[in-house]
Amino acid sequence: MAKTLTLKDALAAILDSSDEDERRVSEPDGFSSDEDEDYDHRRDPVEDGEDSQLPGPSVTQAASPVPATRSPPAPTPQSFSPARPAKRFRTPQHQPAPPPTQQPSSPTRPAKRSRNAQHQPAPPPTQQPSSPTRPAKRSRNAQHQPAPPPTQQPAPLSWKTEKDPDIAPPVSRFQPARTPGPQLSSTSTYTPLDLFKLFFPVQIIQTLCQNTNKQAAKQMAQGKKYKWLDVNIGEFYKYIGLLLYMAMVKLDSIADYWRQNHFFSLPLPVQIMPRDRYRALSWNLHLSDPEEDVQNDKKKGTADHDKLFRLKPLMNTIKNACKSFYHPHRDVAVDERMVASKANTGMTQYMKAKPIKWGFKLFVLADSRNGYTVDFSVYTGKSDIPSGHGLSYDVVMFLVQPGYLGTGYHIYMDNFYSSPKLFRALHEQKFAACGTYRENRKDCPRTTNNALTKKSERGSIRWIRDGPLIYVKWMDTREVSVCSTLHTAHSGNTVQRRVKQQDGSWTKTSIPCPTPVLAYNEHMGGVDHSDQLIQYYSAQHKTMRWYRHLFYHFLDIATTNSYILHKELCLAQQTTPMTHRAFMEELTAELCGKPLHTAPVPVPAGHIPVPIAVHAADSSTKATTGRSRCEHCQSQGQRKDTPWKCRECGVVLCMQLDRNCFAAWHDS
Structure with missing residues (x-):
């Protein structure tokens, strides 16, 4: 069944x-x-x-x-x-199923499908560990994503030679904010004192007098024992005149200028002011308000402390005057300047490559044409305007202001400042730049393909262009590296160099030279030219206060810029300018209130007629006593007697109304 x-x-x-x-x-x-x-x-x-x-x-x-x-x-x-x-064991329906755990799969057995998959929604797919020999599966949504385009490998960077053509980058048109040159009337006549007072006006002299008087009162209250009278504007100008006089006439010590009864005694200083008065002014010279100095000193160690507070009243006036009364030409240079000092401050720097190794460092913007100091910044040990790009970047961007200068300027600098980041930033502001560079700077090319070697021939050129920037290397006695945003690599220029021949003789030969190197050598010396003019007649001398070193330097800037303004005005008026020394002499005389040219003091002559013999007591024999034969008449073949002779040479010479043998003898 x-x-x-x-x-x-x-x-x-x-x-x-x-x-x-x-x-x-x-x-x-x-x-x-x-x-x-x-x-x-x-x-x-x-x-x-x-x-x-x-x-x-x-x-x-x-x-x-x-x-x-x-x-x-x-x-x-x-x-x-x-x-x-x-x-x-299966989980009952009334209990929530635990989260599925990823089980390691057998090397040969695939995962088994759940029996009730047709009654329950399929869970999201989980990534199963793949077999060691099983290839990776393609993602399910790969068919919906377009395939990435094939990447093209960049060509290896290589240095080019002078035989390779180069195209000059577009350079912004020169559009200065004002007409380059002195911002003064070209038809007016300016004396050296008028030009100097543009930088040391009466207002700032009055401020210096007030602060100096307050400093002297403070010193007297602390027990200083010397005579003090408040200084006024006229006396302060005379004090500056004495400083310039000492710059012209160099002596070993200040006391030597007031030395008396000596062969090398000088008559002028004692006529301007006594020695003790000059010393008292030097001891109490103060640029800022002493009461405000105390408040600033309490902020030491904080971000609100101003290290240059004691310089600000005069320094700001000098900087504003430098920019107000002159506008630079197209080519300008940025470089450092040292003011000699070994003061124990956090601002004193040591630069072994400079002629002045110890001192205060100033960053200066100067006109490459004449050395005029356009602007400057005193280095305090940290950047006053930190931007995260570095000190050299901040300095150049601070000194080069498009609002003041305009656009289209060519800025030259050395390898301390040059960097691709700075040059691109200047290019965006419509400034062109050129300068030597350091190979370890960021973004500079470091490839060795077709690069110069120590065995490269003198005059060899290598270059790489990166947009507006061009990096050029040139082999002279050593390798020279220059970066520029306004030049081509090579334009066929040559320079003369002395080369030693095999027989030991020296001959001149022409070697190729890159265009940026020629332009750099021509325009980079603006600050050096300014330093040279300052050092000729510098007012610097020993002092015990650090801010007085910079006061003397501000005085040097004012006198040098005044002389450059004088030259530029004479050039515009087509007249002959004074020499630098003649300008300083006239300025010193005007500050001291003394004429430059004085009338000669009459000196008693040694050749004067005197009687030959003592006059006789008897008046009847007075006309014939001591008469002798005239030497001049005897030389003419005549015999004449006279009672006169020359006191200096003792020659008997007659003096009559119709015959002056005394004058004829000495003239001959």
């Missing part, structure tokens, strides 16, 4: 057939899945979320959802071992 299949048995047969189909597709040879079949016969359909009240489908209907690609021909029934324990 055939056994009737119940609903439970029909479902179990369907599930067993499905599992067997999957094993035939996924199992490799030699792998047995009998372990899982025990659990399949003991499970209840409710555990899979199936409704037990629904009528059971037939075997043919239940097997139909299985895809044909995953269902091979039905296998023969296999025996199950009821004694084998279950290997896994």
Whole structure:
């Protein structure tokens, strides 16, 4: 009698057939899945979320959802071992399923699909650890993303030679904010004192007098014992005149200028002011208000402390005057300047490559044409305008102001300042730049392809262009590196150099020279020219206060710029300017209130007529006593007697109304 299949048995047969189909597709040879079949016969359909009240489908209907690609021909029934324990347990429906954990897959067996996948939404795919020999799978959404374009490898950077052509970059047109040159009337006449008072006007002299008087009162209150009278404007100008006089006439010590009863005594200083008065003024010279100095000194160690507070009243006046009364020409230079001092301050610098090794360092912007000091900044040990780009970058951007200068200027600098970042920033502000550079600066080319070597021939040129920047290397006696934003690499220029021949003789020869090097040598000397003019007649001398060193330097800037203004005005008026020494002499005389040219003092002559003999007591013999023969008359063949002779030479010479042998003898 055939056994009737119940609903439970029909479902179990369907599930067993499905599992067997999957094993035939996924199992490799030699792998047995009998372990899982025990659990399949003991499970209840409710555990899979199936409704037990629904009528059971037939075997043919239940097997139909299985895809044909995953269902091979039905296998023969296999025996199950009821004694084998279950290997896994299903989570009941009323309990939340734990998060799936990523199990390491077998090297040969793929992951098994869940049986109730058709009744539950598929979870997001999890990345399975790949087999060591299985290639990586392509992402599912790769077909929706366009393939990246093939990357083109840049060509290796290489130095070019003078034979390679170069195109000059576009340079901004020169548009100064004012007409270059003195900002004074070209038809007016200015004396040296008038030009000097542009930098030391009466207003600042009055401020210096007030602060000096306050400083002297403070010193007297502290017990200083010397005579003091308040200084006024006229006396302060005379004091400056004495400083310039000492710059013209150099002596070993200040006391030597007031030395008396000596062969080398000088008459002028004692006529201007006494020695003790000059010393008292020098001791108490103060540029800022002493009361405000105390408040500033309390801020030491904080960001509010101003190291240059004692200089600000005069320094700001000098800087404003330098920019107000002169506008630079197209070519300007930026460089350092040293003011000699060994004062124990945090601002004193040591520069071994400078002629003045110890002192205060100033960053100066000067006109390359005549050395006029356009602007300057005193280095205090830290950047006054930090921008994160470095000190050299900040200094140049501070000195070069488009609002004051205009656009189109050519700025020359040395390798302390030059950098690609600075040159590009200046190029954006419509300034062109040129200068030597250091190879270890950021963004500078470091390639060695076709670079210069120690064995390169003298005059060899290498260059690389990077947009508006061009890097040029030139072999002279050593390698020279120059960067520029306004020149081409080479334009056919040559320079003369002395070359030693094989026989030991020296001859001149022409070698190629890059255009940036020629321009740098021509225009970089603006600050050096200014330093040279200052050193000719510098007012610097020994002092015990650090700010007085800079006061004397501000005085040097004022006198030098005044002389340059004088030359530029004479050039505009087509007249002959005075020499530098003549200008300083006239300025010193005007400050001291003395005429430059004085009338000669009459000196008693040594050749004067005197009587030959003492006059006789008897008046009757007075006309004939001591008469002798005239030497001049005797030389003319005549005999004349006279009572006169020359006191200096003792020659007897007659003096008559119609005959003056005394004058004729000495003239001959």
